[in-house]
Amino acid sequence: MQPILKMINITKTFPGVVANRNVNLEVYHGEIHALLGENGAGKSTLMNVLYGLYQADSGEIYFEGKRVNFESAKDAIRAGIGMIHQHFMLIPVHTVLDNIIMGLPGDRGIFYDRALHRERVLEIAHRYGLEIDPDAYVQDLSVGAQQRVEIVKALYRKAKLLIMDEPTAVLTPQEVKELFSTLKKLSQEGMSIILITHKLNEVLEVADRVTVLRDGQVIKTLNTKDADEKLLAQLMVGREVNFVPAKSPCQPGPVVLEIKDLVVKNQRGITALNGLSLTVRGGEILGIAGVDGNGQTELAEAIAGLIKPVAGTILLNGEPIVGKKPRVITEKGLGHIPEDRHKRGLVLDFTLSENIILQSYYCEPWCGKFGFLNLNSIKSMAQELLEKYKVKAPHSEVAARTLSGGNQQKVVVAREISRRPKLLLAVQPTRGVDVGAIEYIHEQIIKERERGAAVLLISTELSEILALSDRIAVIYKGQIMGEMTNDNPDINEIGLMMAGIRKKKEAS
C-alpha cells in the first residue's frame, strides 16, 4: 500500500535545541499511527512542521504521493491535514460554531451562511457520535466537550490525515474509550490518524503501528502487535524505568486539613465545588483523582485563599482559614505547588532567586527592617537551594523563563518544600515534565510525608495518584465521589467514579 504521508530526514532546530534530527515517518491510509516519546522528545515539533506551522530546516514531505511544502496551516488544511493541538486552539469567547468555521472562506462572498454550517456541523457530529451544541460558548464547556469541538473542527475541514497531540490527557477512562471508538470508526472509513501520547497502554490498545522518538530522533517504528509496555518504555526512555517510587508504610498523625461542605463558585458564577468534604492527616498523602475540570482548580485555590468559598469550612491545624488572605494561610503552614507553573507558580521574567523568595520576600532575613531586600543573602540561599534540589541552571540570577519546564517545576517544588510546610498542596506537580524530573519530584513529595507533613495531591494522572497516595479520593462535579485506601485499589471503580458513577458508598 502507498503511504499517505512520508516525512524524510526532517531536521528542525530552535536556538540551542535540535528538536528533530533526521526524522523519517511513514503513515498509511486508514492507519492509526502512534507517536511516542518523553517530554521534549520532539513530537509536537514534528507535527507542527507537518502542519505548516513551523518550517523544517531540511528534509522532505510527501503527502498523497506529492512533494509538499506547507508554508502555513492553510496549505496543510487545504491538502487535507487536520490537527488537534496539545493546548486546545479554541477561542473561549466564541461560540462552538464560530470556532469550527473560523478561517473558512465565506459562502456568499465574505458572508457566512451560518444556518447551513450549523446543519452540516450537527450532521458530522451525529455521524461520529460527537455530541456538541453549536450555539454554546466554548468558555462554558467541559474539557471533554472542547475536545469534541476540536475533532469536529478538523473533520469539518475534510481532513484525510488527522493529527492528535495528547488528546487523552484530559479525558476520563470512559471518554478515552469513546474517543478511541470514534478514532477506529474514522480509520475504517479510510482516515489516517497520527496519535501522540505518553501512555503506553493506549498505544497498544488503539494504534496499528508506533514510532518512538527520543531526543529528537526516531528510535524505532514497529507494529503494536509486536510490542508490549516494557519494550516501549525502554525504547522511549533509553533505560529501565522505575514506575513506582519506594515509600515506607503510612503512619498518619493528627488531622492537619479538614474541609467540610465546601461550596465554591468559579469566576463565571458556576458552582464548581458543591459541598465537598475531606480530611488529610500529617504523614499521609491523600490523592485526589479526577478528570480535569471537575473542581480541582477551585479546590486548590480555595484552600490557598485565592478564591472565596460561598459556604463551608476549611480548617488548617484546627483553625478556620476561609476568608483569610493567601498570605495568612501560607504563614499558617501551607506549601502550594500550583497547577500551572507559568500562570501562578513563577514570575517567568523574575530571576531564580526572586522566584525562590516569592513567598517569603517580606520576611527576615530576606527583607530588612525598612523594607529593603537583602540581596546577598537571598542570592546565596538561592544558589544553595538550586544545588540541593538539582535544578539545572547556570546560576541563580538567570530569568526563570530560560529554564526547561522540568527545571522550572523543580524551582517551584524547592521553594515550597524548603519552607517546611505543615500542609503540602501539590497540584499536577509533574505536569509536562520529563521522566527524570518526575522521579525526582515524586521522591521529594514522599520525603515531605515522611517528615510528617500532610500532603494533598491533586492530579489528573491516575498513575501518579496510584504511585504516591496513601488514600485516594475521586472528585467529580465538585464533590468527592468516594474514597479508598491505596492497597490494591479497584482501578475500574475509580474510572467509573471519575465518570460520575458511584458504586459503593464510603470506603475508608
Place this chain on the structure above:
Amino acid sequence: KNEEPKKEGEAKKYKIALVLPGPINDQGWNATAYAGLQLVKKDLGIDMEYIENVQQADFEATLRDYGEKGYDLVFAHGVQFTDAVNKVAPQYPKTFFMVINSDQGKAPNIGGIGIREWEGGYVAGTIAGLITKTKKLGAIGSFPFPVIKGTLDAFENAAKAVDPSIKVMKTYVNSWEDIQKGKETALAMAENGADVLFCSANQVGLGSIEAAKMKGVKAIGYIAPQNEVAPGTVVASVLYKTPNLFKWVVEQFIAGKLEPKGYSQGWAEGVLEMDWTDEVPQEVKDKVNAVIEDLKAGKIAPPKP
C-alpha cells in the same frame, strides 16, 4: 543709553530677531508678525531672523541666546515674554528687547509696543450693533488674556453704546487652533439668536465664519483681511497692520529714536484699518467712521479690566 545710530550705508548690518510663541502659519498673531518681517525686508532691506513655536519653558534661553550673539534688536512677540525679558535684558545691555503688546518699558534696553486691540473690538462692536436685527451678538475669544478679554469687552461696550438693549454672548474656547470648536460655538450662538458674530482667536475665527455662513448670519473679520473667506457673510474686516508696526519700530531704532518705554498704537497711528464690503450701507459706514475718529481723538475710554 542706546547705541548711537550707525551710518546709513551700514544699515544692512543690523542683527534683528523675532521670537514667536507659535507657528508662523497660525493665520493670526504669529502670521502677521511674520508678514512684518517680510515687510521690513522689502521696505528697509533688512534681513530679520525669526524663531517660531517657542515654548514657554524656552523663552529665557532663546532670548539669552540672541543676547549672547550680540543682536541689536530682539522682538518678543507677546506679553507673555515680559518675565523672561526682564530677567535676560540686564545681562545684555547692547541688545534692545521689544515686547509686543506690552505697555511698559524699562531703561535702558526694554521697550514695549502694543496695538490697542480693544479699539479694534470697539469698532467691530459698533458695526455689529448697527447691523444687528435680533439685538443679539456673539463674541468668541481664545483665552481670557487681558488683550482678548479687553477686545471682547470693548465689543460689548460699543454694541451697547449703539443700543443698550443689545445682548452679547461671550465665550472662550481655550484654544487658538480648534477650528471645529470655534464653528460649533458660533453655531450655538447663532441658534441662540445671534445674527452677528465676532471672534478673536486666530484660526478658531475661521470656524466661526464658517458657522455664520451656514446659518446665514453675518460675521466681522478680524486681524487678517477675511472678507474673501466668505463673501456675503463677512461684511467687513478690522485689519491689523501689524507689519507696519514692526517697520515703524525698526525705523525708530535705526534712527536712534527708540526709547525704553511703552508705546501703543491704534487707529490714530494707522495700525488698525477698515476693510469694507458692499454689504454695509453707507450710513453705517459713516457712523463707524465717526466712532473711529472719536477713538483717534481719544474720546472713548478703554474697557475696565
Place this chain on the structure above:
Amino acid sequence: MEQIFTLGFFITLLAATIRLSVPILLAALGGMFSERSGVINIGLEGMMLIGALFGVIGSYVTGSPWIGILFAIGGGILLALIHAYMTVSLGVDHVVTGIAVNILSVGLTSFIFRAMFGITTTPVKVNAFKPLAIPGLKDLPLIGPILFQQNILVYLAFLLVPLASLILYRTSWGLAIRTVGEHPKAADTVGINVVKIRYLCVLLSGIFAGVAGAFLSLGQFNMFVDNMVSGRGFIAVAAVIFGKWKPSGILAASLIFGLADALQIRLQAVGTGIPYQVFLMLPYIVTVIAMSGLVGKTTAPAALGKSYEKN
C-alpha cells in the same frame, strides 16, 4: 435660563451632537478594527491630522472633494503602514509606536502644508462637501431641515456602524479578525494569516482615521489649519474602549462625547456665570464617571497589545 430648554434647543443640540461625534465615530470605528485584531492604535490623532491635510491637498489639486477623500485615505494608509510594520512585523510596543506616529504626523503635516501653500494670513480654500438633503426626510417638520441636511460624510459615518457590525459579526473576515485578536496562535492553526489580518486592520484604522480627518477639513470646512484635529484622535481611542470594542458601543460612546461637547458649548454661550473651564471639562468628567460606575470593567480582546511571533 429657563427659555433655553426649548424644543428648538434640543433639536439644534442634537444636530451639533451629530456633527461633533462624527470625526470621533469614524476614527474610533477604525481603531476598533485595529484593536479587535490585537493592535493598540494610539496614533489615530496623527492619522486624522494627515487625513485632514491630504484631503485638502487632493481637493486642491483636482478640485474634487471626493478625490480629496482618496488622498486622505492614502495619507492614513501611509502612517498606518508605519504603525503596522513596527507593531506587527517587528513587535515594537504599540503605545510608543503610536506616540511616535503622532509626533511624526504633527511635523509632517505642517511641513508639507508650508511647502505646498507657503505662509499666508488667509487660508487656502478648496472645494469641500456640500450639505446633502435627503429627499422626503428633509421635509419632516422641525427635525428635517436640521438632521437631514448634513454633508454626505455624516450619513456615511453612521451607515458605517451597521456595516462594521455586519463585517465583524457576520463575515469570514470579521470572524478572522476576532480570532486573531483573541488568540493569534489558534488563528494560525486554522490557516488564518495573522500578519495579514493585523496589517489589514491597522490599515483599515488608517483609512477610517484619514476619512475622519478629511471630515474636519473637507466636511466641516474647506481648508486645513495646523493641528486642527486638536485631540479628537485621543478621544477616539477612549471611545473604542468606552464602547467596549463594539460598533454599537462605539456609536454610543461617540454620541456621548459629542453630546457632552455640544451641551457645554451651548451652556457656555448662554452665559451662566459658571467658569467656562468647568464646561470644557464636562465631557471628560462624564467619561470618567461613566467608566467607573456605569460601564465598569471592560474586557479587551485577549491578545490586545501582544505581538505574535510565528517562529
Place this chain on the structure above:
Amino acid sequence: MKKDLLLINLVVPILAILAALVLGAILLLFINVNPLEAYSVLLFGNLTSLYGISEILVKAVPIIMTGLAFTFAYRTGLFNIGAEGQMYVGAIAAVVVGLKLGHLSPFLAIPLSLLAALIAGGIWGGIPGLLKAVFGSSEIIITIMLNYVAVYLLSYLVDKPLREKSGFYPQTDMIGENAFLPVLIPNTRLHLGFLIALLFVVLVYIILWRTKLGFELRAVGLNLHAAEYAGIDVRTKMFLALALSGALAGVAGFTEVGGIHHRLLDNFSKGVGFDGIAVALLGQATPFGVVLASLLFGLLQVGANSMQRSVGVPANIVYIIQGLIILFLLGGTILARRYQKKKAKGVA
C-alpha cells in the same frame, strides 16, 4: 556575549539616529538648508558651551520625572498616560505653597512645595488607581481624560482664583523667592531640580529593585496571578503604583515652576507628559535608561531651537526627526536582536 550587548546598546542607537537624520536631511535639502550645518548645530551646537549643556540638562529635568512616572506604573503592568495632567496639578500645588509660604526659609519652603507637588500628583494619579482597583476601569482612558481636566483646572485657577494681583495676565504672582530652586551654576538656568530629579532616579531604582514594595510591584506587573499566589494584594498595589507614579509626575510640575517659571501659567511645558512615555520606553523602562533617553530628548529639543535660530530650520522638521528617531531606535533594536538570533541558530 559582550559584543552582542555592545551592538544593541551602542551601535544600534547610533545607526538609528543616523538613519533618522538622513531622512530628515532629504527634507532639509528640499527647503534649501545645508543638512550638515543644521545637524552640527542640532547635535553638537550646545555641547560646546557650559550654558548649552546646562540648557540640555534643564530641558531633561521634567522629562526625567515624567519618564520615571511612566516607568513606575509600567513596571506594575499599568499604562499611565496621565503624566501631563499630574504634572500640572503638581505645579499647582507647588505654586500655592510657594505663594503662601515662599517667605519662609528655603529649607522649609522648597521641601514643602515638593511635598505638596508629590501629594497633588499622587492624588491625580491615585484617582485612576482607585477606579482601577475598585471597578477595574481602564487606567489608559481615565488618565487621558484627567489630562484634559487638569488642563482646564489650571486654566481656571490662573484665570480666576489664583490670578496675579494686578489681574492683568492669566498667571499667578511670582512665588516667594525662597521657594525658588537655587541655580546650581551661576549664569545658567540649571537649578536644584536637576539634582532632585537624579535623586528620584536613584530612589525609583532602589524602590523597584531593592525593596519589598518594588518586588511586589514588579511581581504584579510581570504576572498578576503569581503575585496573587504569593500573597500580594494586587489591587492595593495597582492603586499604589498609579498614585506613586502620579506623585513622580507631580515633581515635574514642581521643578518647572520652582526652577523655571516661578509662577503658574496656562499650558506651561506642554507635551512633557508624552515625552515621558517615549523616554521610558526608549530607556527600556529602567531609571538609568530614562535618564539617558531624557538627555537625548533634551539635546534634540534644545538643539532644535538652536538649529532654528542659526540655520533657519522650521520647527516641524524637528518633530519629524524626533518621531523618526523613536521609530528607528525601537525598530532597530528588534532587527538587531533578530539578526543575533539568526546567527546563534546558524551556530547551533
